[in-house]
Amino acid sequence: MRYKYGVFIGFGSFLFLISCVTQLPVQKQDKPSDVYKEYISSLSNSSDEDLLMKYWSRARVAEGIDILADDSENNKRNKNAIIFSIRFSSEMNNILSMEQDIKGNTACLLVTGATDTEKKLIINIPYLLENNAWKINEVFVKYLEDNQLVPTKPNCTMGIP
Amino acid sequence: MASDIKLKVTIAKLIALSIDENKSVAMKIVRSKGNFRLTVDQDGNAKLTGKTGVVVFNGSPVLEELGVAVKYISVSFGRNDNGAIRYTGSFKVGFATLVVSGSFDIEKLVLSCSGILCVAARALKDRSRVLRDRELQRIMQ
Numbered sequence: 001m002r003y004k005y006g007v008f009i010g011f012g013s014f015l016f017l018i019s020c021v022t023q024l025p026v027q028k029q030d031k032p033s034d035v036y037k038e039y040i041s042s043l044s045n046s047s048d049e050d051l052l053m054k055y056w057s058r059a060r061v062a063e064g065i066d067i068l069a070d071d072s073e074n075n076k077r078n079k080n081a082i083i084f085s086i087r088f089s090s091e092m093n094n095i096l097s098m099e100q101d102i103k104g105n106t107a108c109l110l111v112t113g114a115t116d117t118e119k120k121l122i123i124n125i126p127y128l129l130e131n132n133a134w135k136i137n138e139v140f141v142k143y144l145e146d147n148q149l150v151p152t153k154p155n156c157t158m159g160i161p
Numbered sequence: 162m163a164s165d166i167k168l169k170v171t172i173a174k175l176i177a178l179s180i181d182e183n184k185s186v187a188m189k190i191v192r193s194k195g196n197f198r199l200t201v202d203q204d205g206n207a208k209l210t211g212k213t214g215v216v217v218f219n220g221s222p223v224l225e226e227l228g229v230a231v232k233y234i235s236v237s238f239g240r241n242d243n244g245a246i247r248y249t250g251s252f253k254v255g256f257a258t259l260v261v262s263g264s265f266d267i268e269k270l271v272l273s274c275s276g277i278l279c280v281a282a283r284a285l286k287d288r289s290r291v292l293r294d295r296e297l298q299r300i301m302q
Contacts, residue, residue, distance in 0.1 A: 060256050077230040084229050085255030091164055117163050139257040143165035148262075 032109040032127040032134045033098045039136075040089055051086050057128045057135040088139045092121050101154045105129040110154035120144035126156040167227065168261045169301040170294050172236055172250050173270060174223045175199055179209040180271065182218035189213040191267050194240060199250075201234040229254050263302045270300050 030038075039055045046054070052064050064082045067075065093116040100109045107127040115121050124140040144150065176199065180187040190197050190211035197211030205221030224231050236250035241264055249262040273296050 056256070064256070077225075077228065081229040081231070081255035083255075085257035088257050115163055115165065119163070119165060136256075140260070141257055142260040143168075143262075145262055 030134065032100050032102070032107045032125070035127070035134045036089075036098070036109055036111065036125065043087060043089065048083050048086055052082075055136055056086070057137040058130060060135075060137060085139060088123065088141060091115060091141055092123060096150075097152075099152060099154055107134060108154035108156035110151065112150050115143070120146070120148070120150055122151060124154055124156050164259065165261050166298050168250060168252055168259060169263060170297045171223055171227060171234070171252075172199070172248060172261075173265070173297040173301050174226070175201065175207060175220055175234070175236075176209070176267075176270065178207070178220060178223060179216045179218050183216045186214040187216045188271075190216065191238075191246070196237065196239045198238065199234070199236040201231070203230065203232045265301050270297075273297065273300060 035055065039051070042051065042054070048068055049065065052061055052068065056064070064086070067078050067082050070079065089111075092111065092113040095111055095113040097112045098109065100107055105128060107129070109125045109127060111123045111125070113121055113123075120143075122142050122144065124142075126137045127134040128137045129135075138156075140156065176187075176191065179199070180191075187209055190209055190213055193211055193213050195212045197209065199207070199209050201207040201220040201224065205219055205224050207218050207220030209216040209218075220234075232253040234250065234252050236248055238246050238248045241247050244266075245264040246267050247262070247264045249260065252259045252261075
């Protein structure tokens with residue numbers, strides 16, 4: 001009888017532990033701005049392939065990975081274009097502000113700053129949530145004129161003028 | 162050269178190429194009071210379009226000088242109150258779209274191009290090319 005109670009108590013404790021574990025808060029998901037900061041800090045010590053795989057959406061990885069691997073002369077300009085876009089934030093010398101707009105599985109991050117020649121620059125970055133991580137899907141870089149105001153709201157619908 | 166300046170110089174070179182292709186029609190377009198547009202696709206097929214006509218030309222020599230593949234270029238032009246031409250240009254490079262804007266004096270551009278052969282890019286030696294780009298940079302504010 002005592003053995004039976006022991007089994008019940010042991011099993012009850014096990015269920016209690018399981019319920020505690022399952023009720024642990026889900027790991028806090030980084031925001032696009034956090035991911036962007038991490039991306040910037042990785043620029044200097046990551047290869048183009050690593051940056052593409054880690055920070056860009058599946059569609060962009062599928063589009064770019066073969067182009068990066070092709071070292072032939074006639075692919076040079078295509079490869080340069082992918083490398084330029086993967087390292088787009090190099091255009092911005094210093095960041096002044098970041099604003100983000102998150103709607104479900106999509107987000108738009110606005111980064112404002114200046115070029116190394118002190119020209120005002122804004123970058124709007126559409127992000128997609130893939131496997132619980134924010135991934136860059138495209139980039140809109142706008143060089144502002146001196147008399148243009150720096151926007152305060154993200155706008156990822158910038159298109160052909 | 163910073164990227165924004167490279168893009169502005171590229172726009173100037175493309176206008177110069179259109180003038181080289183068909184001077185009378187291109188000059189009518191760029192000197193008209195109305196808006197006009199310049200587009201280039203990834204194969205270098207370029208078009209200058211205005212109310213007074215269209216000039217179709219090969220923009221590949223200019224794209225090649227950029228050193229990166231460009232999926233498209235689209236530039237819209239209009240007039241400032243002071244008569245200068247305003248422009249906003251959009252360049253699609255890889256996964257990025259780059260937008261530049263500014264204004265320029267078309268007469269200065271035409272004068273400059275006839276003086277320093279800005280169209281015949283391949284014929285220029287490196288030093289001349291640098292001088293030409295510096296001149297175009299000065300014009301495309």
